Amino acid sequence: MDTYRIGNIGIRRVEEWQGEFLPPDQMFTGFSRELFDQHAAEFTPDFYHAEQDRYFGFLQSWLLDVTGTRILFDTGxxxxxxxxxxxxFGGLQTDFLQRLADCGARPEDIDIVVCSHLHVDHVGWNTRLIDGRWVPTFPRARYLFSAVDRAVWDPTIAQPCPSEIGAAVNQQVFEDSVAPLLEAGRAELIEDELELLPGIRLVPTPGHTPGHLMMHVTSGGEHALFVGDILHHPIQARYPDWNSVFCEHPVQARQTRREMLHQAAALEALVFPAHFGGQHCFRVSRDGNTLTPDLYPL
Ligand SMILES: [Zn+2]
Known part of the structure; x- marks a missing residue:
C-alpha cells in the first residue's frame, strides 16, 4: 500500500528497506512474553516473524503534496x-531516489524535508556522496528539524549530551547527514510548535529523542499524525508503557506515546509511524483507558 489521501493532501509512501530486526524481547523495555504472545497472531507476518522470533519492520519516507508544495517526512x-x-544500515546501496522518482518527485522537486528526529534511520537521505563530499540530496529544500536534537549531537557546540544508546547508534551520523545541511545554510531549527503550511503542524513530542517532532496533517475534516518513532510496533499501541530500547528519555517517551494515542483516538486520525508494516498506518480506538489498534484501517 503506497498511496493515501487526507482531504485534498496526497500522500505517497517511499520505501527504502524492509527486513527482520531484533527479537521483541531485545526490542522493548517492560516486555512481557506472555502479553506479546497473546497478540502475536494479529502481528504475524506483517509486524512479526514468529518462526524467527523477530520484529519485522520498514524504513520508509512519506511524500506529501500540499497544493503543489512537496514535503518529504523522514529520510531513512x-x-x-x-x-x-x-x-x-551501513553502506546501503538502495534505489530510493528511483522510487522517489517513481512517485513523481526528483530531488530538485522537494520543497521541504522534515526529520522527526536525528537518529541514524531518519536522516540518511538528507545528504549523498558526490565526489567524496556529503552534499544535500535535495538541492532546493528547506530542511527542518529540532533545535534540541541538534544540540544533543552537534560535536561543535559546548555540551553535546546524547544518551548512551543515542551515542552508540548515531556514531558519525551528525557529521555526514546533518552538519552538511548546517554548513550549506539549508537547515531551519524548530524550537516550538510550528504551523509549516495551512493544515500542517510540527509538534514537539519529546521522549524517543529529546527533540522528537510529530507532524499533524489536517484537511477536509480528516486528520493524519506522522509520528516517527513515538512507537515502533503495534504492541505499543496496546501497551503504551513499553518503550523501545532506543527511547532516550523513558519516562517522557511513555507519556508522549500515551498522549499521542489518546489524541489519535479522539481525532479518529490515521497514524503513520516510521517503521510499521501492514498498511503502514493504523487507527486507534479507546474504551476508558483501554487502547485498541486497528492495523488495517483502509
Ligand atoms: Zn527509527
Whole structure:
C-alpha cells in the first residue's frame, strides 16, 4: 500500500528497506512474553516473524503534496554511509531516489524535508556522496528539524549530551547527514510548535529523542499524525508503557506515546509511524483507558 489521501493532501509512501530486526524481547523495555504472545497472531507476518522470533519492520519516507508544495517526512538510512554503531544500515546501496522518482518527485522537486528526529534511520537521505563530499540530496529544500536534537549531537557546540544508546547508534551520523545541511545554510531549527503550511503542524513530542517532532496533517475534516518513532510496533499501541530500547528519555517517551494515542483516538486520525508494516498506518480506538489498534484501517 503506497498511496493515501487526507482531504485534498496526497500522500505517497517511499520505501527504502524492509527486513527482520531484533527479537521483541531485545526490542522493548517492560516486555512481557506472555502479553506479546497473546497478540502475536494479529502481528504475524506483517509486524512479526514468529518462526524467527523477530520484529519485522520498514524504513520508509512519506511524500506529501500540499497544493503543489512537496514535503518529504523522514529520510531513512541513506546510501554509502559508514555506520559502525549499527552495521545493518551501513553502506546501503538502495534505489530510493528511483522510487522517489517513481512517485513523481526528483530531488530538485522537494520543497521541504522534515526529520522527526536525528537518529541514524531518519536522516540518511538528507545528504549523498558526490565526489567524496556529503552534499544535500535535495538541492532546493528547506530542511527542518529540532533545535534540541541538534544540540544533543552537534560535536561543535559546548555540551553535546546524547544518551548512551543515542551515542552508540548515531556514531558519525551528525557529521555526514546533518552538519552538511548546517554548513550549506539549508537547515531551519524548530524550537516550538510550528504551523509549516495551512493544515500542517510540527509538534514537539519529546521522549524517543529529546527533540522528537510529530507532524499533524489536517484537511477536509480528516486528520493524519506522522509520528516517527513515538512507537515502533503495534504492541505499543496496546501497551503504551513499553518503550523501545532506543527511547532516550523513558519516562517522557511513555507519556508522549500515551498522549499521542489518546489524541489519535479522539481525532479518529490515521497514524503513520516510521517503521510499521501492514498498511503502514493504523487507527486507534479507546474504551476508558483501554487502547485498541486497528492495523488495517483502509
Ligand atoms: Zn527509527
Amino acid at each position: 538510512a541513506g546510501n554509502d554511509k559508514p555506520r559502525p554503531g549499527i552495521p545493518l
